[in-house]
Amino acid sequence: MQVLKQSERHRVRFTLNGERVEGLAEPRMLLTDFIRHEIGATGTHVGCEHGICGACTIRVNGKAVRACLMLAVQAEGKEIETVEGLAAKDGTLSALQAAFHRNFALQCGYCTPGFLMSLVDYLEKNPNPTEADIRIALSGNLCRCTGYAEIVNAALEAAREIQALSASK
Amino acid sequence: MKPANFDYARCERVESALDLLAEHGDDARIIAGGQSLMAMLNMRLVRPSIVVDIASLDELAYVKEAAGYVEFGATVTQAAAEAWPALRKRVPLVAAALPHIGHFQTRNRGTICGSLCHADPSSELPLCLATLGGDVVLRSRRKKRVVGALDFQIGLLSTAKQPDEMMVAARYPAARSGWGYAFREISRRHGDFAIVALAAVVGDGKIRLGVGGVDDKPAVHEWDDMDDDSLADALNDFAWDLGGGDDIHATARYRREMVRRLGKKVIGEARQCRS
Amino acid sequence: MLYKNMQSTDSEAGVAQRPRQNYVGQRVLRVENPPLLRGHGLFIDDMPVKAGTLHAAILRSPHAHAEILSIDVTDAISLPGVRAVVTGQDVAAMTDPLIVGFATPMRYHGIAVDRVRYVGEPVAIVCASDRYLAEDALDHIRVEYRPLPAVVDPIAAAASDAPILHPAVGSNVVSYREFRHGETDKAFAEAKRRSEIVITYPRNSITPIEGYAVVAEHLLDSGGYDVISNFQGPFSLHPVMARALRIPGNRLRHRSPPNSGGSFGSKLALFPYIVILCIASRLAGRPVKWIEDRLEHLAAASAAPNRVTRIEAAYDDDGIVSALRLKHWDDHGAYLRAPMPAPIYRMHGLSTNAYGIKHVDVFNHILVTNKCPTGAVRGFGGPQLYFAVERMMHTIAGELKLDPLELIRRNLIPAGSFPYRAPAGALIDSGDYQRLIDETVSGGGLDELRQRRDTARRQGKLYGIGFAVVVEPSQSNMGYISTLKTGIERERSGQKDGAVAAATVSMDPLGTVSVVADSVPQGQGHQTALAQIVADQLGVKIEDVVVNLEIDTQKDGWSIAAGNYSCRFAPAVASATHLAAVRLREKLARIAASSLNVPPDNVEFADRKVFARDNAENWLSLHRVAGQAHWSPASLPDGMAPALRESVTWSAPELTPTSARDEINTSLAYGFGFDFCGIEIARETGEIRIDKYVTSHDCGTILNPGLADGQIHGSFAAAIGASLYEEFSYGEDGSFLSGTFADYLVATAAEMPKLDILHPVQSPSPFTRLGAKGIAEGNQYSTPVCLANAVADALGRGDITVPLKPAKILEWISGDEAKSRSVAAKASPKGSSINGEGLAYVAGDPQTVWSALLNENGLRAAIPGCERLERVGENAFKATVTLGVGPVKGSFKADIGLSDLDEPRSAVLKGVLSGLLGTASGTGLLTLVPQNGGCRIDYRYEIHLSGQAAMVGGRMVNAAARRLINEFFLRFAASLGEVNRAGTSLPSWRARIKSLFGAQQ
Structure with missing residues (x-):
C-alpha cells in the first residue's frame, strides 16, 4: 500500500x-x-x-x-x-435544466449546479416524488435568491416529464 | 478554509490500515465517509499527520444478520444501510433514525461506524446503539475486542477506542418479537443536528429511553413499565438528572422539556408499535 | 394574476412570435439562464488569473476587543510559497482611513492597526502561491494581544461607563441627531391615549452562497490598481477607495465579473478588502486573489445593524394616530464604514410608513459595539423601522379591542392624495392602499382564514393572524445620508441630491443591439429586463439584444449612484436604458423617414423592420437602416451624428436635497405591500407552523412577472430566515457564536411555507420612465413583523422578538418548569460565558494545598496536557499546553496568575490561553476548607471563549471547557493524593480519570 x-x-x-x-x-x-x-x-x-x-x-x-x-x-x-x-453534447438542455429555465428556478445561478446534481440523482432513484418529498430531498441545498418555490415546481415538472418520456419509450 | 498538511494512504486491506494505526497512533485519522472528519479537517480543528482511507475496503462493506443482532461493517454507508431490505424489520429503531441524519447526499458517503467513532453527543446512530445496548467491534494489530456501546462512547467526541484500534463493525441488537421501538428528534431545520433526540424501547415489562443532545453523550435510562403519572415523574427526574446546557439554538430548559414531552410521546409510540 | 411564459420558437431565448412584440410586462424567460444551467457561468473564481497571481489568506482576531502589542511574521514569511505578509501597520502607512459620510475621528483602514474591535477583524494578510500554503502561514504569525473589556449590547454601549471602542471619538455613540417633524409634543400632550413599546431587532444578513472575491493588481507603471471584484456598488465608494489608496480616481480601475453569486446588499461591504488587497498586491509585487470562505463571511463580512427602538404613539379613541415618537439605538458594530449609517436615514422620510400620521419625532443614536461592522442587507433599515411601527399598530388595536386590520385601514394615507408628502419628507409617488387591501382580503381569503382561526381556537390550539402594511422605497436619493448632518454642516459640505443612472444602447451595422448600463446585478435578471425594454423600442427580437453589465470604471459610464442596491434597477437603470433606446429609435426613425418617405413620427419598429405606420408594405429591414448610419454618414439627415450609439445619464428631479427642516425624500418611487398570515404554535414544542401566508404588492408597472415574483419569493425566504432562524449570535464578551452554516441557520426548501402572491393593483410611478418601482425588498419589511403580530395574536402577548426560536416561545407559553422531587436542579450553564462550580477533596491540610497551588510542580501536575510551565514572576506562570476533546486538540500558550491571596484560605486563579483553536480566559475563585483532616476545595469559575472553536463549535465548546476545568481539579487533587468524601485516599486517580475521560491518558 x-x-x-x-x-x-x-x-x-x-x-x-x-x-x-x-x-x-x-x-x-x-x-x-x-x-x-x-x-x-x-x-x-x-x-x-x-x-x-x-x-x-x-x-x-x-x-x-x-x-x-x-x-x-x-x-x-x-x-x-x-x-x-447534464446537457447533450450539442448543448440541448436536459429535461431538468429546461424545467429550471421555464420556471425561473434560478437567479444568480451559483447554487444551481448543486441543486441540479442533487435532483438528477434523486429523481433517478425516486421518479415519482410528491412536493413534500422534493422539499425534503432539497433540504441539503441552500439557495438564497429564489425562495425555493420555483425550484420545487421545476423539479416536479421535470419528474413528470421524465416519467412521460420513459413511459413513451 | 483548507486542511493542514497530511499524508494519505488508501487501504486495500484491513491489515494495512491497522499497520498504519500501529505506526502513527493518535496522529492518524481513519476516513471512511468523512462526512464529519472532512469538515473538521477543512476548519483545521483536526490536524492528523496521516489520513488512512478505508472507504474502498469492500471486505467491510457488509450488512450481516447474526444471532440476535445485525452487524454493519465499517464501510457500510448510511445510504446502504437505509437500502438494506430487512432494515425496518430487523432494526426498526435504526430505520427510523437514519432519515434524520444530515441529507441524502451526506448519507451517500457517511458510514454507520464513522458516526459512532465521531461520537457527536447529538448523533442519532450512537444514540440508537446505546439505547439498544449494542456493541462495536474494534481491531488492532494486537487484538480484536467487542465493546458495549455505553463503554465505548465516553464523552464529547471521545470514545474508548485506543489510538491503534479501528472500528471494523457495529452490532445493533435485532428487534425482538413483542417489543416496540420508536425514534423522535427535534431540530431547528430538517437534517440539522438534533436539539434533543430520543429513542425508546419497550418490551419485557421494561421501558428504556435513550436521550441524545442533552448530555455529553447519549444517556440511557431503564424503568419497569409504569402508568402515565409515574412515567411523567420518572421523565421529569431523568430530565433534571441530565440537566442540559444552553446554546444558541435552545436552552437547557427547552432540552429538559423535550425530554419530558417528547419522551412521553416516543415511549407511547414504542408501546403502540409492539409487534 | 396569471402569467404565461412567452411562447418561444427557440426554447432558450423565449422569444414571442408576434408581429408587434411587446416584451415589457411579459414573463419572458431569462437570457441569463442557459450558461448558468450548463455550468458555464463565469463567477470570479471561475475566471483565469494572470500567471504568478498570489492567493491571500487573512489572519483574523480571536478577540472581540484587544490591543495588539506585537505581530511577529518572521516564521510565516520564511515558509515555502509565501511571498508577503502584510499587517495593519503596513496598510496604515500606505493608505488614508476609509472615510464615512460625516466628520469623525474614528479611523478605519479595513484591517486592525493597533487594536482589534471584533472577532474576525483582519489582522494580517498572507500572500502565497496557493491558498493552502497561505493558510499554513497564518498558523505561524504570532500576535500578542492585551484583551480589553468588550461591549455588545447597544444600550450598554451608550452608557457612560461602557468600554470605549474608539478613544479618539470618546463615546460609543458616534452620531446623535434629533428630528422634529410637525408638532409632535403638542400632539402627545393633546392625545387622549398613548402607548409605548420597546422593540429589539437582531443581527442578520442574507449570506450569499458565493462570498466576497477580489483580484487586485498594483500597476507599478501608473501607480494605480487594477481590480476585479464582485463589489456591487454603490460606486460612491469608488472615490472612498481611491482616496484611501491615495491615487486619482481614474487610476483605480474596477471591473465586475460576468456573474456574481448573490449579494442581497452584502457585497457592498467588500470595499475595505479591495483597499487592503491592493496594498497587499503592491507589497507582494504580484496580483493577489482572495476568495472569502464561509467562516470568514459569517464572522466578518457584514450584517444589518441590530436596533433597539422605543416607539410611542399618540391616538384617540377611534384609533386615529396623530403622532409617533421613535427613539432608535442603531448598532453598527466595531466601525462605521461608508455608507453607514445609511439604513436608518434611508427610511427616515418613511418614519410614518403608510399612514397619514401628521407628526413624528425621531431620535437617532448611532452606536459602535464589539461586533462585526454593518453594511447593506436587503431591506436596508426597513425591517427595523417597520417592526416597530407595525408592532405599535397591533398594540394600539389591542388597547382599543379593535381588529388590527381595521386600525390599519383607519390610518392609511387616503387614496387620491398621491403624490403624498409624508411629514419626514418622503414624496410617495402613487398608490391606492385601500383598494389593494380590499382586493387582497377577498382574493387572499382572509375571511376563511379568520374562520380557521376560530375553529383552531375552539379546539384549544394556539392560532394567530398577523397583518403588516409597508411602503417600499426604491432608488435612493444620494443626498439622504446628509440628513445625519445638521443644516449648517450640510451647507458647509455642499448639497447632495439626485441619483444618476447611465446606459448606452448601440446598434451595429447588422442591426443587432448592445446595451451597457450601470447596474451590477447578482442574479436579478437585469439583462433580461433591459433586453425586453430595448427590444420593444427597436422592434428587434430579444435574442438580437446583448446586455453587458460588467462595469469597467475606466470605460463605461457610471456615477456615484451606480450599482445594484436599494431597488435601484426598475426605477433608475430601466429608465436610463429606456431613454437611450427611445433616442436610438428616434434617430433610426429619422434616418428611415426619408427612404420610407414618411415623417419620422410615422415610422414604426417591429420584426427587425421599420414600417410606415399606415402602410405595412412600405418597409425597410432594420439592418439596412443601421448599415446606412455606419457606412454612410454623409447620407444622414443634416446635423445627425454618425453611427448608432446613444448614451444617457438620467436623474430624477424629485430627488431633492434634505430641507432645512431635515425633511428628506429618500427615494424616488414607493411601492406598497400588504401581508396577512395565519400561524399555529405547537404547545408541545413551541414550534411555529405557518398555515397560510398571503403577500400582496403594488410595484407599479411590472416589467417581467417571472422576475418580479422571483424577487418576492426570494425576499420572503430571507425574511422567513430572519423571522424564525437566522441570527448572528454573540456572547456577552463579544465572542462570535454563529460561525458555520450549522449555527447560522438558513431556511431550506423543507422549511418554506407556501406563499400566495397577489398583484391586485398596479399604480405606475409618475416619476420613472416605465412606471416601474422596486419589488425586491418588500417582504424583508413586512414578513418579520407580520409573523410577530400573528404570534402576538396567538399568545395575547406584547413583547415579541425575532428570531422566533421554539425554546423562547415555549418559555412564553409554559408556566414554571416542573421541579423534581428527587433530583436537585442544577444551575444550567448560560450563554457564552461558561460558569460553573464544583468541589474537590484533597489529602493534605489547606497549608499543603496552598503551597502546591503556588508551586510550579503542583500546577504542572494539575494542568491537563501541560507540556511546559515556568515561573515568570511572583505567582505568575507561563505554560504550553495541549488541550482539546477527542480528535480536536490544539496547542496553547497559557499565562497563569494567582491573586487576591488570603493564605491559606482563598485565592483567585486566572488563566489566559491562546492558540490556533482560539482564546480562552478564565477566572476561578478557590476556597480551601479543612475537612476530615484533608481539605475541600470549593471552586467557582467563569470562562470566556473566543475565536475558532467558539465560532464553529457552538454546540460543544461549553461542555468541553467545563470538562477541562473539572479535569484540572481532579488532577490537582490527584497530585496531592485525592481523598474521597469520607476522607479515604483513593488508590488510583488514573482509574478515575480514565473512567471519566477515556483512554487518552
Missing part, C-alpha cells in the same frame, strides 16, 4: 462526465479545488466547505455527494459527474 506524502503532488485520474481526466494533487487538496482549478471544470461551485450548503454537489459513481467533503485523491478511478455533463 502506497502512502501519498504531504507537500507532494500526486497523479489523480478519473472519469469526468464520461471523459478521462487527470491532474496533480497534494493529499490534502479538496476535490472541489481539483475539479475546478486543476481540471478546469468550474461549473461546480464552492459555498461553505463544510458540507451544508450543497453548492458543490456532484455525483461520484452514480451517487450525489458533497465535493467539498472529499479529497481529490479519493476520486482516483471513480466516475464523476458534474453540471457540465
Whole structure:
C-alpha cells in the first residue's frame, strides 16, 4: 500500500462526465479545488466547505455527494459527474435544466449546479416524488435568491416529464 | 478554509490500515465517509499527520444478520444501510433514525461506524446503539475486542477506542418479537443536528429511553413499565438528572422539556408499535 | 394574476412570435439562464488569473476587543510559497482611513492597526502561491494581544461607563441627531391615549452562497490598481477607495465579473478588502486573489445593524394616530464604514410608513459595539423601522379591542392624495392602499382564514393572524445620508441630491443591439429586463439584444449612484436604458423617414423592420437602416451624428436635497405591500407552523412577472430566515457564536411555507420612465413583523422578538418548569460565558494545598496536557499546553496568575490561553476548607471563549471547557493524593480519570 506524502503532488485520474481526466494533487487538496482549478471544470461551485450548503454537489459513481467533503485523491478511478455533463453534447438542455429555465428556478445561478446534481440523482432513484418529498430531498441545498418555490415546481415538472418520456419509450 | 498538511494512504486491506494505526497512533485519522472528519479537517480543528482511507475496503462493506443482532461493517454507508431490505424489520429503531441524519447526499458517503467513532453527543446512530445496548467491534494489530456501546462512547467526541484500534463493525441488537421501538428528534431545520433526540424501547415489562443532545453523550435510562403519572415523574427526574446546557439554538430548559414531552410521546409510540 | 411564459420558437431565448412584440410586462424567460444551467457561468473564481497571481489568506482576531502589542511574521514569511505578509501597520502607512459620510475621528483602514474591535477583524494578510500554503502561514504569525473589556449590547454601549471602542471619538455613540417633524409634543400632550413599546431587532444578513472575491493588481507603471471584484456598488465608494489608496480616481480601475453569486446588499461591504488587497498586491509585487470562505463571511463580512427602538404613539379613541415618537439605538458594530449609517436615514422620510400620521419625532443614536461592522442587507433599515411601527399598530388595536386590520385601514394615507408628502419628507409617488387591501382580503381569503382561526381556537390550539402594511422605497436619493448632518454642516459640505443612472444602447451595422448600463446585478435578471425594454423600442427580437453589465470604471459610464442596491434597477437603470433606446429609435426613425418617405413620427419598429405606420408594405429591414448610419454618414439627415450609439445619464428631479427642516425624500418611487398570515404554535414544542401566508404588492408597472415574483419569493425566504432562524449570535464578551452554516441557520426548501402572491393593483410611478418601482425588498419589511403580530395574536402577548426560536416561545407559553422531587436542579450553564462550580477533596491540610497551588510542580501536575510551565514572576506562570476533546486538540500558550491571596484560605486563579483553536480566559475563585483532616476545595469559575472553536463549535465548546476545568481539579487533587468524601485516599486517580475521560491518558 502506497502512502501519498504531504507537500507532494500526486497523479489523480478519473472519469469526468464520461471523459478521462487527470491532474496533480497534494493529499490534502479538496476535490472541489481539483475539479475546478486543476481540471478546469468550474461549473461546480464552492459555498461553505463544510458540507451544508450543497453548492458543490456532484455525483461520484452514480451517487450525489458533497465535493467539498472529499479529497481529490479519493476520486482516483471513480466516475464523476458534474453540471457540465447534464446537457447533450450539442448543448440541448436536459429535461431538468429546461424545467429550471421555464420556471425561473434560478437567479444568480451559483447554487444551481448543486441543486441540479442533487435532483438528477434523486429523481433517478425516486421518479415519482410528491412536493413534500422534493422539499425534503432539497433540504441539503441552500439557495438564497429564489425562495425555493420555483425550484420545487421545476423539479416536479421535470419528474413528470421524465416519467412521460420513459413511459413513451 | 483548507486542511493542514497530511499524508494519505488508501487501504486495500484491513491489515494495512491497522499497520498504519500501529505506526502513527493518535496522529492518524481513519476516513471512511468523512462526512464529519472532512469538515473538521477543512476548519483545521483536526490536524492528523496521516489520513488512512478505508472507504474502498469492500471486505467491510457488509450488512450481516447474526444471532440476535445485525452487524454493519465499517464501510457500510448510511445510504446502504437505509437500502438494506430487512432494515425496518430487523432494526426498526435504526430505520427510523437514519432519515434524520444530515441529507441524502451526506448519507451517500457517511458510514454507520464513522458516526459512532465521531461520537457527536447529538448523533442519532450512537444514540440508537446505546439505547439498544449494542456493541462495536474494534481491531488492532494486537487484538480484536467487542465493546458495549455505553463503554465505548465516553464523552464529547471521545470514545474508548485506543489510538491503534479501528472500528471494523457495529452490532445493533435485532428487534425482538413483542417489543416496540420508536425514534423522535427535534431540530431547528430538517437534517440539522438534533436539539434533543430520543429513542425508546419497550418490551419485557421494561421501558428504556435513550436521550441524545442533552448530555455529553447519549444517556440511557431503564424503568419497569409504569402508568402515565409515574412515567411523567420518572421523565421529569431523568430530565433534571441530565440537566442540559444552553446554546444558541435552545436552552437547557427547552432540552429538559423535550425530554419530558417528547419522551412521553416516543415511549407511547414504542408501546403502540409492539409487534 | 396569471402569467404565461412567452411562447418561444427557440426554447432558450423565449422569444414571442408576434408581429408587434411587446416584451415589457411579459414573463419572458431569462437570457441569463442557459450558461448558468450548463455550468458555464463565469463567477470570479471561475475566471483565469494572470500567471504568478498570489492567493491571500487573512489572519483574523480571536478577540472581540484587544490591543495588539506585537505581530511577529518572521516564521510565516520564511515558509515555502509565501511571498508577503502584510499587517495593519503596513496598510496604515500606505493608505488614508476609509472615510464615512460625516466628520469623525474614528479611523478605519479595513484591517486592525493597533487594536482589534471584533472577532474576525483582519489582522494580517498572507500572500502565497496557493491558498493552502497561505493558510499554513497564518498558523505561524504570532500576535500578542492585551484583551480589553468588550461591549455588545447597544444600550450598554451608550452608557457612560461602557468600554470605549474608539478613544479618539470618546463615546460609543458616534452620531446623535434629533428630528422634529410637525408638532409632535403638542400632539402627545393633546392625545387622549398613548402607548409605548420597546422593540429589539437582531443581527442578520442574507449570506450569499458565493462570498466576497477580489483580484487586485498594483500597476507599478501608473501607480494605480487594477481590480476585479464582485463589489456591487454603490460606486460612491469608488472615490472612498481611491482616496484611501491615495491615487486619482481614474487610476483605480474596477471591473465586475460576468456573474456574481448573490449579494442581497452584502457585497457592498467588500470595499475595505479591495483597499487592503491592493496594498497587499503592491507589497507582494504580484496580483493577489482572495476568495472569502464561509467562516470568514459569517464572522466578518457584514450584517444589518441590530436596533433597539422605543416607539410611542399618540391616538384617540377611534384609533386615529396623530403622532409617533421613535427613539432608535442603531448598532453598527466595531466601525462605521461608508455608507453607514445609511439604513436608518434611508427610511427616515418613511418614519410614518403608510399612514397619514401628521407628526413624528425621531431620535437617532448611532452606536459602535464589539461586533462585526454593518453594511447593506436587503431591506436596508426597513425591517427595523417597520417592526416597530407595525408592532405599535397591533398594540394600539389591542388597547382599543379593535381588529388590527381595521386600525390599519383607519390610518392609511387616503387614496387620491398621491403624490403624498409624508411629514419626514418622503414624496410617495402613487398608490391606492385601500383598494389593494380590499382586493387582497377577498382574493387572499382572509375571511376563511379568520374562520380557521376560530375553529383552531375552539379546539384549544394556539392560532394567530398577523397583518403588516409597508411602503417600499426604491432608488435612493444620494443626498439622504446628509440628513445625519445638521443644516449648517450640510451647507458647509455642499448639497447632495439626485441619483444618476447611465446606459448606452448601440446598434451595429447588422442591426443587432448592445446595451451597457450601470447596474451590477447578482442574479436579478437585469439583462433580461433591459433586453425586453430595448427590444420593444427597436422592434428587434430579444435574442438580437446583448446586455453587458460588467462595469469597467475606466470605460463605461457610471456615477456615484451606480450599482445594484436599494431597488435601484426598475426605477433608475430601466429608465436610463429606456431613454437611450427611445433616442436610438428616434434617430433610426429619422434616418428611415426619408427612404420610407414618411415623417419620422410615422415610422414604426417591429420584426427587425421599420414600417410606415399606415402602410405595412412600405418597409425597410432594420439592418439596412443601421448599415446606412455606419457606412454612410454623409447620407444622414443634416446635423445627425454618425453611427448608432446613444448614451444617457438620467436623474430624477424629485430627488431633492434634505430641507432645512431635515425633511428628506429618500427615494424616488414607493411601492406598497400588504401581508396577512395565519400561524399555529405547537404547545408541545413551541414550534411555529405557518398555515397560510398571503403577500400582496403594488410595484407599479411590472416589467417581467417571472422576475418580479422571483424577487418576492426570494425576499420572503430571507425574511422567513430572519423571522424564525437566522441570527448572528454573540456572547456577552463579544465572542462570535454563529460561525458555520450549522449555527447560522438558513431556511431550506423543507422549511418554506407556501406563499400566495397577489398583484391586485398596479399604480405606475409618475416619476420613472416605465412606471416601474422596486419589488425586491418588500417582504424583508413586512414578513418579520407580520409573523410577530400573528404570534402576538396567538399568545395575547406584547413583547415579541425575532428570531422566533421554539425554546423562547415555549418559555412564553409554559408556566414554571416542573421541579423534581428527587433530583436537585442544577444551575444550567448560560450563554457564552461558561460558569460553573464544583468541589474537590484533597489529602493534605489547606497549608499543603496552598503551597502546591503556588508551586510550579503542583500546577504542572494539575494542568491537563501541560507540556511546559515556568515561573515568570511572583505567582505568575507561563505554560504550553495541549488541550482539546477527542480528535480536536490544539496547542496553547497559557499565562497563569494567582491573586487576591488570603493564605491559606482563598485565592483567585486566572488563566489566559491562546492558540490556533482560539482564546480562552478564565477566572476561578478557590476556597480551601479543612475537612476530615484533608481539605475541600470549593471552586467557582467563569470562562470566556473566543475565536475558532467558539465560532464553529457552538454546540460543544461549553461542555468541553467545563470538562477541562473539572479535569484540572481532579488532577490537582490527584497530585496531592485525592481523598474521597469520607476522607479515604483513593488508590488510583488514573482509574478515575480514565473512567471519566477515556483512554487518552
